[in-house]
Amino acid sequence: MKKQYFRIGIISVSTIALIAILYFTLFKGQIFAQPQIGANKPPIEMNPTIKALNDAYQNAANAVIESVVNIRVKLKQNQKGGTFRFFPFDENDPFFKDWQDFFKHFQDEDESELSAAGSGVFITSDGYIVTNNHVVENADEIRIMTFDKKEYKAKIIGTDKLTDLAVIKVDGDGFKPVHFANSDEIKIGEIVIAVGNPLGLSSTVTSGIVSALGRGGLNLIRPKVGSRGNPAIENFIQTDAPINPGNSGGGLFNLNGSLVGINTAIATRTGTYIGYGFAIPSNLVKRVASEIIKKGKFERAYLGVYIKSVDQVLAKALGMKDVKGAIVNQIEKGSPAEKASIQISDVILEVDGKKIESSNDLQLEIAKRAPGEVVELTILRGKEQIKKKVKLEARDSFVAEKTGSEDIEEPKPGEPTNIEKLGLVVTPLDDKIKSEFDVKNGVYLKNVTKRSLINERGLLPNGVILKVDGQDINSVKELKKIIDSKKPGDAVLFQIKYKDVTSLVAVEIPEK
Incomplete structure (x- = not known):
């Protein structure tokens, strides 16, 4: 009898234990439950097309970020009132005026010493870097920092003020150079990313599109010429990718990771980005940088004409159907243009088959060529379209736009x-x-x-x-x-x- 009760007891205890195990197994989540943080899955599954675009942005950014460097410059003022500019602007122009306030944050306690920042991109694996001239001009010392936080001392190889480009060099090897895109093939609306070090924030990537091409006449590159001398070459890619102080000399890339331009300036009333940035086209960058590496300077080709863009009124006066081209205002004596019998009021429509829409287009096409090259100009003379071959020569001056408004003294009055x-x-x-x-x-x-x-x-x-x-x-x-x-x-x-x-x-x- 006792054995029978013992067996019943064992079975009962075992049954209770089994029930308890099953209960805790099935309902322990409710007994010890904690509130779930966040949903189990994202609310939307990314569209494959959007995901591909997102991946393209990531791939491009990751591919080029190692090629962009942070540049720090120490320089001393050696002229009264001298200043360093993050972007080349006229301090008296209200459109660019407020850079001065930002600049003051980089002035040392010793007012005679200034420091400034910019960006640059490797163009060779052995340490050649292209940047803006206004980033490194008048530098006492240049230091760069790469993506992996390593610092190097750099030296200037050569500069060209008229394109606002410079080449500097650091010792070393194994650096990742950029791939140059053909900037002649860039289209308005193309997606681009700007990579640089804005406001001291290293390796910053922003994105946008190509907003316009061939922007010129903005007077962004200094020094600005007066009635005589060398004019700046302005033929910018305009982008809405955010660009700020410190981006100067950094790269503008397409989604293939190819360099389409060097970021140079912004149009602003606030001192920071408000929607308009400008980059020097990669074809011009490659031409100038290659020449500087070979010779220590950029030897520019010379045509010998002063020009201005054809606008609607000029086109009407000349009987032109289309508003395009660069009209010749003046020809320098002994110049290649004079030797080729170019005439005042000739309208240059093409250079080697490349259409010229404005005066800065002509400047760019000549700048991309070397002294000694022969170019074929398509010219509208009166009602007739003719072609002229011109052998370009080497000279410090270049094609220019002039207004004739400088330094003119009024003579004695005649009979009015x-x-x-x-x-x-x-x-x-x-x-x-x-x-x-x-x-x-x-x-x-x-x-x-x-x-x-x-x-x-x-x-x-x-x-x-x-x-x-x-x-x-x-x-x-x-x-x-x-x-x-x-x-x-x-x-x-x-x-x-x-x-x-x-x-x-x-x-x-x-x-x-």
């Missing part, structure tokens, strides 16, 4: 005549004016109504009107006859000689 249609006051030439301007015919433009549409078009006083619509002007009477024959909306093309430049200016007869 008011041409009311255009708001001009002209006088006959006297011997003094003929001698000063080295002319035999024309009429002296004494005054132009200030802030008028004619004035804003670039028609400036204190010059000699030589031709109107291609006709020689020998007297005020002849000039008035031509102007009086025009009706409102008609275009008139003036050829005016100032003391240091001859200029072509097209204006429209305004409505009464």
Whole structure:
């Protein structure tokens, strides 16, 4: 009997233990449950197309980030009022003015010593780096830091102020150089990434698109030339990829990881990014950097013309259907252009088959070529399209845009005549004016109504009107006859000689 009770007891205890084990196994999560943090899966599964684009961004960024370096520069001011600029801007231009406030944060307690930052990219595996000239000019010491936080001392190999490019070198090997894209093949709307060290934040990647091509006439590259000397070469890629102080000299890349440009400047009213950045095209960068590595300097080709872009009014005055090309204002004596019989008022439409939309396009095409090369120009002369072959020569100066507004002194007044249609006051030439301007015919433009549409078009006083619509002007009477024959909306093309430049200016007869 006792054995039977013992067996029953054992079975009961075993049954209870088994039930307990099953209960705790099945319901322990509820007994000891903690609240779940976050959902079990993402709310949306990424679209394969979007995932591919996301992967493309990641792959491009990871592929190029090792090629971009942080540059730190120490320099001393050796001129009164000298400053270092993160981007080349005119401190008196309100569009770029506020860089000064940011710059002050990098000034040492010793006011005579300045430090500044920028970026650069490796272009060879043995330590050649391309950056902006304005990042390293006047440097006492240059140090770079690579992606892996290693620091190197760098030396300047050569610089070119007119393209705002420089090449520096560090000792070592095994660096990762960039791959150069063909910047002639870049399209508006193409996705790009900017890599650099903005605001001291190393290895920063931002993204955007190519917003515009061939941006010029922005006066971003300094020094700005006056009436004589070397003009800067501006033919920028515009991008909305965020670029800030410290990005100068960094790379603009496509999603293949190829370099399409060197970041150089931004348009801003705040001192930081507000949507517009500019990069030097990779083809020009490669040409200048290669020349500097070989020779220590960039030897530029020389055409010998002063030019300006054809706009709607000029096109109308010249009878052109399309608004494109660069019109020749002046030709330097003994230049390749003069030797090839290029003429004032010729419109250059193509260089070796490459279309020229504006004056900066022509500057870029000549800059990409070496002295001694022969180029074929397609030119509109009057109503006829002709071709001219020009052998480029080596010289420090280059094709330029000039307005003729600098350093012109007003001569003694003659007998004034008011041409009311255009708001001009002209006088006959006297011997003094003929001698000063080295002319035999024309009429002296004494005054132009200030802030008028004619004035804003670039028609400036204190010059000699030589031709109107291609006709020689020998007297005020002849000039008035031509102007009086025009009706409102008609275009008139003036050829005016100032003391240091001859200029072509097209204006429209305004409505009464």
